[in-house]
Amino acid sequence: MIWVIAFAQEESPLPPSQVKVKDTPNDNGHSLTITWKSSPDSAKILGYEILRSDSPDGEFKVVGQALATDTLYKDKGDKEKESPNYFPSHKNFYYKVRAKTDGLSSESEISLPAYAFQQWYHAGKTPVLVAVLIFSTLTLIFISKAKKGKELYVRPLAGIGAVDEAIGRATEMGRPILFILGLGTAADIATIAGFTILSRVAKRTAEYKTRIIVPCNDPIVMAVAQETVKAAYMDAGRPEAYEEKNIFFLTSMQFAYVAGVNGIMLRERTATNFYMGLFYAESLILAETGSIAGSIQISGTDQMSQLPFFVAATDYTLIGEELYAASAYLGREPLLLGALKAQDWAKGILLICLILGTIFTSLHLDFFANLFKFSLE
Amino acid sequence: MRRQLPILVVFISGIFMAIQYFVPSEPAEFVQEYAMDWVIVIGVFAMGLGLWSLTKVNWIKVQRQTPGWGYNLVTILGMVFMLVVGLIWDPGLGFFPGEKSQVSGTWFMNFFWYIYLPIQTVMFSLLAFYIASAAYRAFRARTILASILLVTAIVIMLRLIPLGAVSGINQWLANWILIVPNMAAKRAIWMGVGLGMVAMALKIVLGIERSYMGRD
Numbered sequence: 346m347i348w349v350i351a352f353a354q355e356e357s358p359l360p361p362s363q364v365k366v367k368d369t370p371n372d373n374g375h376s377l378t379i380t381w382k383s384s385p386d387s388a389k390i391l392g393y394e395i396l397r398s399d400s401p402d403g404e405f406k407v408v409g410q411a412l413a414t415d416t417l418y419k420d421k422g423d424k425e426k427e428s429p430n431y432f433p434s435h436k437n438f439y440y441k442v443r444a445k446t447d448g449l450s451s452e453s454e455i456s457l458p459a460y461a462f463q464q465w466y467h468a469g470k471t472p473v474l475v476a477v478l479i480f481s482t483l484t485l486i487f488i489s490k491a492k493k494g495k496e497l498y499v500r501p502l503a504g505i506g507a508v509d510e511a512i513g514r515a516t517e518m519g520r521p522i523l524f525i526l527g528l529g530t531a532a533d534i535a536t537i538a539g540f541t542i543l544s545r546v547a548k549r550t551a552e553y554k555t556r557i558i559v560p561c562n563d564p565i566v567m568a569v570a571q572e573t574v575k576a577a578y579m580d581a582g583r584p585e586a587y588e589e590k591n592i593f594f595l596t597s598m599q600f601a602y603v604a605g606v607n608g609i610m611l612r613e614r615t616a617t618n619f620y621m622g623l624f625y626a627e628s629l630i631l632a633e634t635g636s637i638a639g640s641i642q643i644s645g646t647d648q649m650s651q652l653p654f655f656v657a658a659t660d661y662t663l664i665g666e667e668l669y670a671a672s673a674y675l676g677r678e679p680l681l682l683g684a685l686k687a688q689d690w691a692k693g694i695l696l697i698c699l700i701l702g703t704i705f706t707s708l709h710l711d712f713f714a715n716l717f718k719f720s721l722e
Numbered sequence: 723m724r725r726q727l728p729i730l731v732v733f734i735s736g737i738f739m740a741i742q743y744f745v746p747s748e749p750a751e752f753v754q755e756y757a758m759d760w761v762i763v764i765g766v767f768a769m770g771l772g773l774w775s776l777t778k779v780n781w782i783k784v785q786r787q788t789p790g791w792g793y794n795l796v797t798i799l800g801m802v803f804m805l806v807v808g809l810i811w812d813p814g815l816g817f818f819p820g821e822k823s824q825v826s827g828t829w830f831m832n833f834f835w836y837i838y839l840p841i842q843t844v845m846f847s848l849l850a851f852y853i854a855s856a857a858y859r860a861f862r863a864r865t866i867l868a869s870i871l872l873v874t875a876i877v878i879m880l881r882l883i884p885l886g887a888v889s890g891i892n893q894w895l896a897n898w899i900l901i902v903p904n905m906a907a908k909r910a911i912w913m914g915v916g917l918g919m920v921a922m923a924l925k926i927v928l929g930i931e932r933s934y935m936g937r938d
Contacts, residue, residue, distance in 0.1 A: 373748045424748060463747040470744055477740075477920060484924050532761065534919050537926065544933035564772030565765060576935065593779040594772035600845035601838075612790060626849060633852040636859075647915045649908060657860035658852075665911045666918030672933055680930045688921050695913055 358386035360451040361393065361442045366459035369419055371470075371722065374434040374463030376421040381453060383416055384444040394443040394450075395420060401439050401455050411442075434461050469720030479694070484687035491683035499685050504643055504661035505674040511641045512549045515616035521556035522546070523615040525606060525631065527622030527646065528599060531565040534669070535647045539622035540573050541672035542645070546619060547574040551581035559592040560609060562602050567594045603627040607634045620644040620659065621668065624651045632658035645671060729929040736927030776801065804833065874899060 361381040369376035384390055395418045396405035411418045420440075422432020437458035443450050491497055515522045524543055529536035543559065550557045559574065561567035571592045578587035595605040607630070610618065618635040620628070620642070628644075628651040635642045636658050644655035645663030655662045663671055666688065673681035698717075705713040735757070742750045780794040788794075807829040812819045814828060823830040863869040881896035925931035 371746050373746055373751055424751075465745055465747050467744050467746045474744055480917070480920055481924060484921060488930065534922055538922055541931060541933045561772075564768035564770075564775070567775060568768060568771060572935075573933075590779055590782060594775040596776075597772070598838075598842070600842040603845055604841075608793070626846065629852050629856055630845070630849055633856055647918070649911060652911070654856065657856040664914075666914035669918035669922040672931060676933065681925065684921050684925050684930060688917050691917050692914065695917075 357449045357451045358390045358444045358446050359384050360453045361444055362453060364440060364442050364453045364456040366438070366440050366456045368459065368461050369421070371464055371467045371720070372421075372461075373424060374461050375424045375432040376419055377438060377440075377459055377461050379418045379420060379440050379442070379456070381416055381442045383413075384451075386444070386446075387413055390444045390446050392445055393418075394445060396441040396443060396452070398439050399436065401458075403439075405439075405441055407443075432461065434463065436460055469722065472717050472719040480687065480691050483690050484684050487686040487690070488680050488683035491679035491686075494679070497679065497682045497686050499674070499682055499689075502663070502667055502670070502674060504645065504663045504667065505671055507641070507643055507661045508546065508675060509549065511617040511619075511643060512546065512553060512555060514641055515550075516553040516555045518616045520616035521558050521613055522550055522617045522619070523606075523610060523613070523635075523640070524557055524559045524619045524621070526559065526561060526566055526570060527620065527624045528562050528602070528627070529566070529623030530563050531569050533623050535621075535623040536566060538645075538669045538672065540569060542619070542621045542668075542675065543570060544573050544577045545672060545675035547577035548581045551578040551583045551586055554583075554586065556588075557591060558609060558613065558615065560595040560602075560606055561593065562595065562597055562599075564594050564597075567592060599625065599627055603630050606631055610634050610638050610640065614638060615640050618642045618659075620646070620655065621663075621671075622646065624648055624655075629654040629658060635659070725932070725935060728935060729932060733927055733929060736923065740923075740927070773801070804830065807833070 361384045363380075363382040365380050366377050367380075368374075369378045379395055381393075390413050392413050393411040393415065394407050395409040395411065397408045397420060398405040408420050409418055420432070420438075422428075423430045425431060437460050439458055440456045442453045444453075487497070512522065524546060526536055526539045526543070529539075531537070547557055557574065559567075559570050561570055571589060574592055575584075575587050575589075578584055596602050609615070610631075611634070615635075615638070618631075618640045620631065621644070624631075624646050625648070628646070628648075632642060632644065632655060642659035643661045643663075644659040645668035646652065646655060647665050647668055649665075652662065652664055656664075670685050670688070673685050702713055702717075705711070738753070739757075742754050777798060780797050783794040784791050784798065807819075808823045809818070809820070811817055812823050812829050815822050819828070819830075822828070825831065826835075857875070861868065861872040861875055863872050877892060877896050877899060880892050885892055922931070
């Protein structure tokens with residue numbers, strides 16, 4: 346009997362208050378953001394339900410749920426009119442927030458109306474824009490200096506210095522060179538960097554009359570690689586030496602590709618292997634097989650997780666940005682070297698910002714760190 | 723003109739995609755999605771190109787009976803067989819099974835699960851042995867740097883093993899190595915990669931880097 350009285354005396358939780366709705370910033374105009382002040386009974390509530398209606402007197406439907414600790418909810422829908430989750434732009438909506446306990450609930454006042462609209466500039470990405478503009482300006486300044494004939498010094502890279510030596514070795518041994526572009530697509534920047542290096546290497550192989558083999562993991566990569574090598578052979582004045590069958594599609598499956606490439610290494614006994622592009626778990630299997638086969642190996646990738654494997658198993662490794670810089674080093678063109686110089690300056694600026702950031706943050710002065718805060722949402 | 727037109731296309735597309743990154747509105751999204759659809763369409767056509775290349779390269783070797791031509795023949799037969807059971811004929815499904823052949827129990831899926839996948843797993847498992855051989859080479863204490871690498875590797879590996887009284891110190895040291903020097907080096911590489919990517923993109927968009935187009 347005592348239990349029954351206790352149950353009957355349990356009251357609904359106090360409702361959340363100050364429900365406000367506004368357009369979600371930096372989006373395509375199909376979302377509203379609802380904020381509220383927590384229920385005074387927040388300790389006993391289990392969570393909130395967000396209710397929406399297109400008129401204050403209409404039926405409110407549950408559109409989402411939030412945790413008891415939340416005070417913000419983004420009501421986001423699709424932009425396609427055919428979608429059941431379509432959320433129209435420029436249409437007023439009203440919201441209520443319902444606090445729930447086990448079996449009981451209470452609703453807030455109805456919010457003022459608000460509508461969603463799209464933005465033409467993502468304000469959260471301003472630091473990214475500023476950084477890109479500074480870097481682009483630096484690049485253009487150094488390119489302009491290089492155009493005027495200014496001598497630019499760039500530090501030597503061991504891996505780049507070894508390229509000629511590796512091609513020469515293959516020529517002396519009368520064995521082919523293997524160039525692996527990794528598992529990336531033609532849209533990946535590491536693969537594009539791989540193409541630029543392939544172009545330089547293919548030109549040298551054309552001059553030295555050394556065969557170059559390029560097994561590809563992606564048909565589009567294969568098509569681009571074929572054009573790259575063909576053009577390099579034409580530039581070297583040996584179009585007749587170009588053989589399309591040496592740049593071919595192997596398979597798009599990761600480990601089947603590894604098996605195929607390893608087979609080529611062992612059958613053809615390649616003198617030099619280049620690994621330039623995007624690599625995953627196959628990197629070590631490829632590089633170790635090449636090492637066992639006795640090939641000189643030069644690798645380059647921007648994949649952090651694969652770098653230790655390449656460092657351990659290949660003779661030279663282009664680490665991260667060095668992969669992108671390799672083409673400029675090999676070509677020694679002033680314009681490309683100008684862009685490299687801009688990179689060095691940008692790194693210098695970054696270093697200064699890091700030091701200043703460390704000092705200011707250590708002194709509890711957060712304004713400097715806040716300058717770099719950005720949002721991708 | 724043959725080289726200027728692709729450079730112009732790259733320039734316009736590159737500038738548009740860069741601007742689109744900062745514009746969240748619907749029209750910008752639409753054009754970006756439209757461009758991505760084109761990538762998919764080109765990818766589908768390119769797959770045909772890939773199949774043609776694979777067949778041609780292997781067929782030439784079979785025809786000329788170059789050493790190991792039997793493997794090339796197996797490749798061609800395997801490819802034709804999977805195409806036939808996947809697209810044209812499956813004993814249980816009849817002619818033109820299409821998407822139905824991806825249901826478990828069909829010939830196509832049986833070959834995938836019971837032949838292709840185990841072979842793929844074998845290739846992946848080789849990685850364990852290659853890690854051991856690469857680690858042996860990398861950790862040989864012939865120089866000071868290699869010795870530091872060896873000691874660091876031992877500390878990191880031992881953090882997963884209970885070591886009694888020294889376990890706490892080892893855990894602390896391993897965590898410090900991972901969080902401080904390791905993370906500092908990683909971040910430095912990430913920053914370099916980020917700058918390198920932007921520089922590379924700029925060089926391509928502005929037509930400075932065109933070696934991949936054959937201009938040296």
